Amino acid sequence: MHYIEIGDKLILRKQHPCGSKQWEVWKLGMDIGIRCLSCGRMIKIPRAKLEKYIVAPDRTRLAY
Numbered sequence: 001m002h003y004i005e006i007g008d009k010l011i012l013r014k015q016h017p018c019g020s021k022q023w024e025v026w027k028l029g030m031d032i033g034i035r036c037l038s039c040g041r042m043i044k045i046p047r048a049k050l051e052k053y054i055v056a057p058d059r060t061r062l063a064y
Contacts, residue, residue: 004032004057012053016041021055 004010008025015021020038027033031044045053 004028008057009037010034010057011055013055014053 004025006025006028010023010025011021012023013021016023016036016038018036018039018041020036022037023034024037025032026035026042027044030047032047032050033042033044034050035042
């Protein structure tokens with residue numbers, strides 16, 4: 001299980017038709033809203049399905 005917050009950047013296994021695999025989380029709940037970082041398309045996907053598609057959370061926004 002991945003811990004997901006609003007604003008997290010995700011890298012998914014399947015790429016979007018625009019060619020990007022990078023997404024940003026904009027809504028949380030049973031369905032998670034994600035936005036393509038290349039074309040801006042926004043979709044909602046069930047949490048369980050999204051967790052299967054996540055390759056890695058992009059944690060570059062975190063400052064240590």
